Amino acid sequence: MEKRKLRMNLTTRNSWNGFFFVLPFYIGFMLFFLHPLIQSLLFAFHSVKIDVKEYTMSFMGLKNFNYIFAQDADYKINLIFGSLDLFWKVPVIVISSLFFAMILNQKFFGRGFIRAVFFLPVIIATGVAMDVVQGDMIASSIFTGNVVSGGEISHSSALRSLLLEAGMSEAVTRSITAVFDNMFSLMWKTGIQMIVFLAGLQSISPSLYEASAIEGATAWENFWKITLPMLLPITMVNVIYTIIDLFTDSKNAIMLQVLSNINTLRLGWASAMAWAYFFVIALVLAIVFIVFSRLSRNHS
Amino acid sequence: MFNTLAEYLTLKHHRSPQIFKYKVSGFVVKTFRLLFIIGLSYLFLFPVFYMLSASLQDPAMAHDPSVIWIPKQISLASFNGAIKALNYWESAILTFIIAAGSTVASVVSCSVVGYGFARFRFFSSRIGFMLVVLTIIVPPQTIAISSYLNFRFFDFGGILKLFSPLTGITEWNLLNTPWVFIIPSLFAAGLRSGLFILIFRQFFKGMPRDLEEAAKIDGCGALKTFIRVMIPLSIPAYITVLLFSFIWHWNDLYSSSMFFTLEIRPLSVMLNGLLSSLKDSGVIDSAMTTFEMRSYMQAGAFLTILPPLIIYIFTQRYFTESIERTGIVG
Numbered sequence: 001m002e003k004r005k006l007r008m009n010l011t012t013r014n015s016w017n018g019f020f021f022v023l024p025f026y027i028g029f030m031l032f033f034l035h036p037l038i039q040s041l042l043f044a045f046h047s048v049k050i051d052v053k054e055y056t057m058s059f060m061g062l063k064n065f066n067y068i069f070a071q072d073a074d075y076k077i078n079l080i081f082g083s084l085d086l087f088w089k090v091p092v093i094v095i096s097s098l099f100f101a102m103i104l105n106q107k108f109f110g111r112g113f114i115r116a117v118f119f120l121p122v123i124i125a126t127g128v129a130m131d132v133v134q135g136d137m138i139a140s141s142i143f144t145g146n147v148v149s150g151g152e153i154s155h156s157s158a159l160r161s162l163l164l165e166a167g168m169s170e171a172v173t174r175s176i177t178a179v180f181d182n183m184f185s186l187m188w189k190t191g192i193q194m195i196v197f198l199a200g201l202q203s204i205s206p207s208l209y210e211a212s213a214i215e216g217a218t219a220w221e222n223f224w225k226i227t228l229p230m231l232l233p234i235t236m237v238n239v240i241y242t243i244i245d246l247f248t249d250s251k252n253a254i255m256l257q258v259l260s261n262i263n264t265l266r267l268g269w270a271s272a273m274a275w276a277y278f279f280v281i282a283l284v285l286a287i288v289f290i291v292f293s294r295l296s297r298n299h300s
Numbered sequence: 301m302f303n304t305l306a307e308y309l310t311l312k313h314h315r316s317p318q319i320f321k322y323k324v325s326g327f328v329v330k331t332f333r334l335l336f337i338i339g340l341s342y343l344f345l346f347p348v349f350y351m352l353s354a355s356l357q358d359p360a361m362a363h364d365p366s367v368i369w370i371p372k373q374i375s376l377a378s379f380n381g382a383i384k385a386l387n388y389w390e391s392a393i394l395t396f397i398i399a400a401g402s403t404v405a406s407v408v409s410c411s412v413v414g415y416g417f418a419r420f421r422f423f424s425s426r427i428g429f430m431l432v433v434l435t436i437i438v439p440p441q442t443i444a445i446s447s448y449l450n451f452r453f454f455d456f457g458g459i460l461k462l463f464s465p466l467t468g469i470t471e472w473n474l475l476n477t478p479w480v481f482i483i484p485s486l487f488a489a490g491l492r493s494g495l496f497i498l499i500f501r502q503f504f505k506g507m508p509r510d511l512e513e514a515a516k517i518d519g520c521g522a523l524k525t526f527i528r529v530m531i532p533l534s535i536p537a538y539i540t541v542l543l544f545s546f547i548w549h550w551n552d553l554y555s556s557s558m559f560f561t562l563e564i565r566p567l568s569v570m571l572n573g574l575l576s577s578l579k580d581s582g583v584i585d586s587a588m589t590t591f592e593m594r595s596y597m598q599a600g601a602f603l604t605i606l607p608p609l610i611i612y613i614f615t616q617r618y619f620t621e622s623i624e625r626t627g628i629v630g
Contacts, residue, residue: 017522018420022428025413025497028487031456033435036446043445055449100340103333114337116616120344122544123612127551128571129601133347136354136594187343240437248439248554255554258441262558267445274442285437 043271050265064272075273078253083280088179089186090242094235097190101197102227121191131251134185189245193238200234201227229299236292240285247281348602348609355379355599359592381583382600386570387563392607395566398478398556399549405485406493406545407538413488414500415526419512429501435494440555448558451480480559481549491555492548496541503537504530539618543611550608567604574600 044064046057068075104115124130159180163173208226217225228235249255254277261270349369357367358375382388417429440447451474455461460471474480484490488497507530515525531538556566570577578584578596 014420014522015422018416018422018425021416021420021522021526022413022422022425024409024486025416025432025488026428028409028484028489028493029431029435032447032450032484032487032489033438033443036443036450037438039446039449040443050449055453103336106333108330108333108337112617114341117341117344119616120348123547123608124347124605126548127605128553128568129351129605130347132571132574132597132601133350136350136598138354138591138594184343187340244437244439248441255441258444259554259558262445262448270445274439274444278439278442281439282437 040271041275043267044275046268048265048267050267060268064268065276068269068273068276072257072269075254075257078257079277079280082247082252082254083284086243086246086284088175089182089246090239092179092186093189093242094193094238096187097193097238098197098231098235100190100194101201104194104198105201118194119191121188122195125188125191130185130188189242192245193242196234196238196241197231200231204230232292232296232299236288239288239292243281243284243288247277247284348605351598351602351605354595355382355602357595359588359595378595378599379603381578381596382574382603385574385578385581385583385596386567386600386603388567388603390564391567391570394478394564395550395568396607398481398566399546401478402481402485402490402549403542403545405482406488406490406496407541409486409488410493410496410541411500411531411534411538412526414497415504415530417497418501418504432494432497435489436492436498440491444555444558447555448475451475451559475559476562481555491552492545496545499541500534500537503534507533536618539615543615546611547608571600571604 042057045060045062047060047064049056049058100118104111104118108114160173160177163176164170168176204227208230209222212222212226246252254273258270258273258277261267261273353369353371355378356374356376357371357378358373359378359381361367361371361373361375364372413432417425417432453471454474455471474483481490485493511529511533512525515529520528551568552566553568553572557569557572560566560569574597575593578593579586584593584596
């Protein structure tokens with residue numbers, strides 16, 4: 001009886017300890033996340049006026065949403081094209097970061113230096129400095145070898161004419177050249193994903209590869225039968241991170257619209273835009289979750 | 301005499317064709333890998349070299365078509381101009397205070413919270429962790445507006461109002477101060493804090509429990525175990541989060557451009573408006589061509605990334621080696 005009581009106390013004490021460790025997050029969540037989250041949801045249904053001392057809200061119903069979808073010329077287009085872009089951008093980023101990570105995971109001369117270089121995107125690409133370089137005509141012409149004519153860069157002009165010669169339709173050609181035009185900035189988005197994949201690759205037990213070597217498997221088979229299935233959870237993390245990264249990019253057309261509405265103090269519209277946008281993100285993420293849970297079920 | 305080259309080489313070197321084939325394919329793979337690495341290194345180093353090269357160029361010589369990479373005459377004119385237009389020193393100090401302050405704050409708070417989620421079962425521990433994931437998924441833009449108002453009329457969830465009879469202050473305007481980043485970071489709700497909590501949690505989960513139990517037997521409490529045992533063992537995770545957090549705060553544009561509207565703003569915001577501030581401060585006039593403005597812009601960009609780049613050069617050894625052991629994977 002005595003012993004049982006003591007153990008109860010220990011468990012209770014332990015759980016209180018855990019609660020105290022997490023307490024800062026709960027406070028921060030309430031103050032800096034939940035409070036603004038609920039407030040911005042309210043803003044989406046109100047018209048907000050800011051005075052010097054305080055702000056006033058008046059209820060508008062769905063008028064803000066009605067405005068952004070029916071009257072704002074750009075919002076709907078930005079939303080649709082922003083989401084469609086994901087279908088090719090996410091695979092390109094995730095697959096190439098996996099490829100880079102697999103190369104960096106091998107042993108070769110000067111690996112430490114090369115890794116330092118490959119992680120540079122983490123340092124630079126998240127900043128405005130990258131935009132300055134990308135916005136520079138000479139930089140992009142040196143880099144891509146494209147022609148600067150009349151202040152405009154004709155991207156992938158050779159590829160474009162080649163594809164059109166080969167009888168591809170205009171739309172297909174445009175989407176293929178878009179991939180190559182954006183290659184530079186897309187490769188620069190692989191930094192974090194590469195690190196996460198690298199950590200994932202390191203965590204695969206070498207004994208699996210040893211066993212498959214004894215069975216006589218080739219590197220190609222190893223990749224499909226061991227590496228990829230083992231990396232599935234990490235791949236999901238990376239896909240989600242990439243989607244969020246692309247969606248919340250501050251150069252994103254919708255983000256710019258939200259920001260400009262905030263700057264002109266039309267907070268109701270800005271909130272409505274942000275919330276409609278969040279629902280699109282949530283929808284995309286839900287699809288990703290479903291696809292990946294299907295995949296992992298198939299594997300197990 | 302010989303049917304194939306491979307056969308000839310095989311006989312010449314007295315090796316079996318199998319081994320020879322293996323060697324050749326190994327060579328091909330290595331060459332391909334080397335070329336690939338060189339190409340990608342060029343891709344990743346290009347912006348740094350380009351910024352440096354363009355900014356060392358004398359703006360007056362910008363039209364010289366014979367110069368691509370190495371300027372004929374090294375000139376610091378564009379650096380001086382960019383420093384003036386960016387308000388470089390004041391802005392850099394402000395950015396450093398923001399980045400360093402919130403990095404320290406979020407590393408401390410996120411590691412504590414991460415430890416709580418990793419090692420303890422308690423009421424609401426599951427739901428709490430789902431809330432962490434929620435903070436990662438919700439884009440900062442969704443809550444940006446109300447955060448703005450929250451900091452404009454800051455009262456700490458009503459607590460400051462309670463004390464207002466004593467202090468005489470009912471609310472604080474935290475906009476344009478580093479506190480807009482540091483205070484949320486203290487409560488693990490700052491820039492990308494959710495991600496840091498996740499990294500720490502996964503890392504602590506992967507550590508063996510034996511050491512903590514030994515510490516407990518020696519009479520350490522939970523907090524003391526964490527400080528004395530876990531922190532010294534988790535230096536790699538700390539360095540990774542330290543670097544991520546510093547860089548993200550340094551480079552942050554969205555929140556910074558919203559919270560800072562005065563003369564001195566974080567460097568990323570200053571750089572974003574560099575072209576107009578170059579014109580306003582009279583460094584360039586509107587008659588200048590884009591070629592001449594280019595070196596000022598690149599100098600500004602280079603100056604902006606220079607401090608984190610220097611920090612990265614000194615810490616990258618820890619960083620590139622530690623990633624393998626952070627176990628972000630779980």
